[in-house]
Amino acid sequence: MVSPTQSGMGVFRRVSFFLMVFALMGFLTWMFADLLWRVDVSVLNIALVLIFSVLSYPLCVGFWQAIIGFFSGLRERPPAMDQGGHRLPKPRSIAVNIPVYNEDIEMVLLRLKALYLSLKLTGQLDLFDFYLLSDSNRADSWVSEEYGWARLCRQLDAFDRIFYRRRKRNIHQKAGNLLDFCESWGRRYTYMVVLDADSLMDGGSLVTMAARMEADPKLGILQTIPLLTRARTRYGLLQQFANRLYGPLFSRGMNFWQGRKGNYWGHNAIIRVDPFIRHCALPDLPGRPPLGGKILSHDFVEAALMVKAGYAVRMDTSIGGSFEEGPPDALDSAMRDRRWCQGNLQHFWLLFAEQLHWASKLHFINGIFAYAGSLLWLLFLTLSTALAFEWEKSRLTLIPVHGTSPVGSLSIGAHALLLFGLVMSILILPKLLGYSHAALSPSLRGRFGGFVALTSMAAGEFVFSTLLAPVMMVFHSSFVLLTLSGKGIGWATQTRDHHGLAWWPALRSLRLHTASGLLLLLLSLQIGWKPMLWLSPIWAGLLLSVPLVVLSSRPARGWAARRFARASQSSAIEDQLTSGIINNDSTMAFFTDSADGFQNAVVDPMFNSIHVSILRETHAEETGIAVPEQSFFKLDPAGISPQRLFNLLESEASMRKLHHMVWRLSEGDLHPVWQRTIERYTLKPIFAP
Amino acid sequence: MEPLQLKLDHPELDDALSKAYLRVEQYLCSLRIHNKRILSELTHAILDDVRKRVLGGDAREPVQIAMDAIDQHVVSWYSGLMGLDSTAMETDRIRLSLFRADLAKQWSRYFLRTGNIPEHFLKEMREQTLRTIPESPSSATMQPELLDLGKIGKWAEDTWRLFGKWPVLGAITAGLAYLAALAFVIYFASL
Numbered sequence: 056m057v058s059p060t061q062s063g064m065g066v067f068r069r070v071s072f073f074l075m076v077f078a079l080m081g082f083l084t085w086m087f088a089d090l091l092w093r094v095d096v097s098v099l100n101i102a103l104v105l106i107f108s109v110l111s112y113p114l115c116v117g118f119w120q121a122i123i124g125f126f127s128g129l130r131e132r133p134p135a136m137d138q139g140g141h142r143l144p145k146p147r148s149i150a151v152n153i154p155v156y157n158e159d160i161e162m163v164l165l166r167l168k169a170l171y172l173s174l175k176l177t178g179q180l181d182l183f184d185f186y187l188l189s190d191s192n193r194a195d196s197w198v199s200e201e202y203g204w205a206r207l208c209r210q211l212d213a214f215d216r217i218f219y220r221r222r223k224r225n226i227h228q229k230a231g232n233l234l235d236f237c238e239s240w241g242r243r244y245t246y247m248v249v250l251d252a253d254s255l256m257d258g259g260s261l262v263t264m265a266a267r268m269e270a271d272p273k274l275g276i277l278q279t280i281p282l283l284t285r286a287r288t289r290y291g292l293l294q295q296f297a298n299r300l301y302g303p304l305f306s307r308g309m310n311f312w313q314g315r316k317g318n319y320w321g322h323n324a325i326i327r328v329d330p331f332i333r334h335c336a337l338p339d340l341p342g343r344p345p346l347g348g349k350i351l352s353h354d355f356v357e358a359a360l361m362v363k364a365g366y367a368v369r370m371d372t373s374i375g376g377s378f379e380e381g382p383p384d385a386l387d388s389a390m391r392d393r394r395w396c397q398g399n400l401q402h403f404w405l406l407f408a409e410q411l412h413w414a415s416k417l418h419f420i421n422g423i424f425a426y427a428g429s430l431l432w433l434l435f436l437t438l439s440t441a442l443a444f445e446w447e448k449s450r451l452t453l454i455p456v457h458g459t460s461p462v463g464s465l466s467i468g469a470h471a472l473l474l475f476g477l478v479m480s481i482l483i484l485p486k487l488l489g490y491s492h493a494a495l496s497p498s499l500r501g502r503f504g505g506f507v508a509l510t511s512m513a514a515g516e517f518v519f520s521t522l523l524a525p526v527m528m529v530f531h532s533s534f535v536l537l538t539l540s541g542k543g544i545g546w547a548t549q550t551r552d553h554h555g556l557a558w559w560p561a562l563r564s565l566r567l568h569t570a571s572g573l574l575l576l577l578l579s580l581q582i583g584w585k586p587m588l589w590l591s592p593i594w595a596g597l598l599l600s601v602p603l604v605v606l607s608s609r610p611a612r613g614w615a616a617r618r619f620a621r622a623s624q625s626s627a628i629e630d631q632l633t634s635g636i637i638n639n640d641s642t643m644a645f646f647t648d649s650a651d652g653f654q655n656a657v658v659d660p661m662f663n664s665i666h667v668s669i670l671r672e673t674h675a676e677e678t679g680i681a682v683p684e685q686s687f688f689k690l691d692p693a694g695i696s697p698q699r700l701f702n703l704l705e706s707e708a709s710m711r712k713l714h715h716m717v718w719r720l721s722e723g724d725l726h727p728v729w730q731r732t733i734e735r736y737t738l739k740p741i742f743a744p
Numbered sequence: 745m746e747p748l749q750l751k752l753d754h755p756e757l758d759d760a761l762s763k764a765y766l767r768v769e770q771y772l773c774s775l776r777i778h779n780k781r782i783l784s785e786l787t788h789a790i791l792d793d794v795r796k797r798v799l800g801g802d803a804r805e806p807v808q809i810a811m812d813a814i815d816q817h818v819v820s821w822y823s824g825l826m827g828l829d830s831t832a833m834e835t836d837r838i839r840l841s842l843f844r845a846d847l848a849k850q851w852s853r854y855f856l857r858t859g860n861i862p863e864h865f866l867k868e869m870r871e872q873t874l875r876t877i878p879e880s881p882s883s884a885t886m887q888p889e890l891l892d893l894g895k896i897g898k899w900a901e902d903t904w905r906l907f908g909k910w911p912v913l914g915a916i917t918a919g920l921a922y923l924a925a926l927a928f929v930i931y932f933a934s935l
Binding site for chain 2 (some may be wrong): 238332335337338409659667672673715720736
């Protein structure tokens with residue numbers, strides 16, 4: 056239970072943290088306003104000062120979070136992995152939910168298998184049921200999921216433990232998928248663990264989470280900090296390294312101020328089901344999509360509703376064994392950001408909800424800033440370059456007066472340099488602290504491969520992230536503008552393969568970036584070589600965006616790649632989960648042929664029997680489609696509309712009849728595609744058993 | 745096993761039986777029978793049956809006869825093992841049983857054979873269903889609580905409703921907003 060002292064401490068921490076943030080913001084804004092107003096007071100200057108003051112908010116939040124995270128990390132114990140005699144929930148009271156949407160199902164099932172076996176080792180497997188909640192709408196994915204699920208259950212002897220449900224209509228995306236679970240089976244469980252398709256969790260961590268929920272009846276959501284894992288591209292490895300080095304610092308800092316009014320990230324978390332069902336249904340927002348209507352980023356809102364209902368939402372930095380996979384390249388990362396951007400901007404409306412706690416609103420604000428901040432940065436850069444250009448064009452000598460700030464008596468150049476240094480230090484200090492934390496700790500330093508390796512990798516990551524920052528700034532700015540202009544985005548599957556981007560598509564996606572970089576370079580050259588150098592990280596990043604993005608998307612190879620990979624995947628649990636099962640287990644691989652899902656479901660006796668059986672067991676409604684005749688097989692399946700194929704897949708009678716027919720037709724009655732699908736079956740196995 | 749007696753003076757029949765042979769072999773492979781010896785024995789046995797039916801006057805395509813023969817063999821074998829009525833058997837349920845018993849991995853030598861079948865195999869073969877979801881659902885309704893978004897929320901809701909009713913008004917407002925933004929930019933540029 057939460058004592059009043061705990062609650063009071065939470066308020067004190069939040070208030071003191073944001074006082075520090077506002078104090079630093081005020082100081083920076085004063086320095087900047089003073090710099091401009093020593094020369095001139097104009098509308099443009101005032102606009103620049105206003106934008107700067109808003110922009111300094113995320114900088115200062117990040118700065119203080121990093122400092123607090125650094126110091127709290129000095130006394131933090133290693134991740135707790137055991138439930139240390141705490142009471143555990145009763146058997147089968149926890150549902151582990153994995154929503155999937157046209158995913159690489161082999162990998163999803165391998166991750167589930169790793170978790171299952173890891174839980175088995177803890178001796179607490181009995182506490183859990185597992186649900187594969189599919190929203191897939193591609194025939195291929197649907198059929199593969201069924202077959203893969205059935206094989207996994209057979210392999211683990213878990214037919215009554217791992218469940219598979221596919222929604223016929225995927226209403227309201229992932230949030231709707233989980234809502235459907237809660238409404239259908241939620242009441243059977245006390246807790247539910249929500250995982251993403253790319254989540255990987257250790258069984259011991261799950262048991263610890265359950266014990267912590269059981270020990271605190273007012274704890275509504277317990278969020279772990281997922282570390283990035285299994286990156287194979289250069290981009291992925293750099294992100295993974297940064298996530299390992301700097302992530303814990305920010306998480307601890309964030310945890311300081313949010314306390315029991317924390318946030319939920321939508322996966323790798325455990326949720327108390329009863330209050331979730333009662334209080335966390337998502338309301339519709341005013342207006343229409345993309346800014347209104349159904350809430351896209353449901354997790355933040357669910358956390359806010361849980362807090363509103365009087366339950367705690369806590370982020371637990373002490374639980375390890377929680378992992379996720381990141382996007383393989385910068386373009387894929389940007390695509391994901393496009394969805395998140397729209398979702399976060401929608402949260403704007405909820406800032407006006409009187410019933411929500413102000414700590415929850417701070418999470419919304421931070422989420423909005425993550426994207427809207429980029430547009431402001433772009434605006435700031437454009438206006439400040441325009442101002443410098445204007446001054447240069449006027450050919451007038453600047454006659455600065457003394458300012459009001461402590462550095463107001465310095466020369467205007469020294470004042471500007473000092474302010475620049477201050478802002479840079481605020482930007483860079485969190486990284487420096489993350490690096491120092493690792494460099495000063497013998498165990499961490501060793502994990503990253505020693506002092507020299509750690510330093511060189513941190514330097515490499517710093518250069519890369521500096522050059523990539525303006526690229527992402529332009530992306531985010533365009534996403535904000537697109538969303539504000541009413542252009543929403545659909546629901547896409549995240550790419551999780553690692554083949555690398557081609558030059559031409561990258562150039563098409565990044566032409567705006569390259570052109571902006573060139574424009575900025577030319578403009579800054581017009582002003583003088585000094586501004587050109589000052590702005591070099593921005594124009595260079597933009598100008599080099601295509602090679603930067605393409606080359607970083609390539610699979611990582613060689614000594615440096617091995618070093619990065621080793622440094623950023625170093626815990627025993629992770630090795631056990633990934634090297635032990637995922638990387639070396641071929642038992643789930645069954646797609647060694649190229650036929651699509653519909654053809655497999657018709658021709659393959661096992662796929663067909665599993666599919667038909669599931670339709671029968673789930674009492675799927677017949678679609679009313681006529682059972683096809685023999686002539687159906689004279690057609691190329693690629694020429695049949697996906698909707699018709701889907702309707703056939705949904706019809707038990709049709710699928711039975713099609714399987715019966717296809718094997719009985721002679722070569723002349725089959726389109727070559729069907730003939731080839733049959734001819735695949737030779738003594739060389741094309742499907743695993 | 746009796747060897748096949750194909751008549752070489754009927755080249756068309758020979759060709760059709762070859763195709764049927766191939767199809768039978770492919771179907772058995774698709775049932776995950778990957779042992780060469782077992783596959784060959786089963787294929788020959790079924791083809792022999794087909795040959796007899798063709799020579800006995802069955803006018804259908806040998807491929808079709810062969811597939812029916814496989815189904816009949818499988819149904820009678822399965823119903824015999826399980827002591828079930830073969831007329832009520834559905835082949836997809838039997839295929840599912842074969843899958844659940846992991847035929848290919850451990851039991852293929854018993855496929856379509858009788859006598860000395862291990863009890864464990866029989867037990868696994870009895871499973872004819874797949875339960876994908878728990879037996880008894882527990883129904884609940886998640887109803888969103890009303891969030892009061894204050895005057896701004898109400899104003900936005902009303903505006904959207906108004907624009908929905910009068911799209912021209914929405915277009916004029918958007919146009920005016922665009923012109924205002926343009927004027928703002930021109931003003932700054934001229935400073």
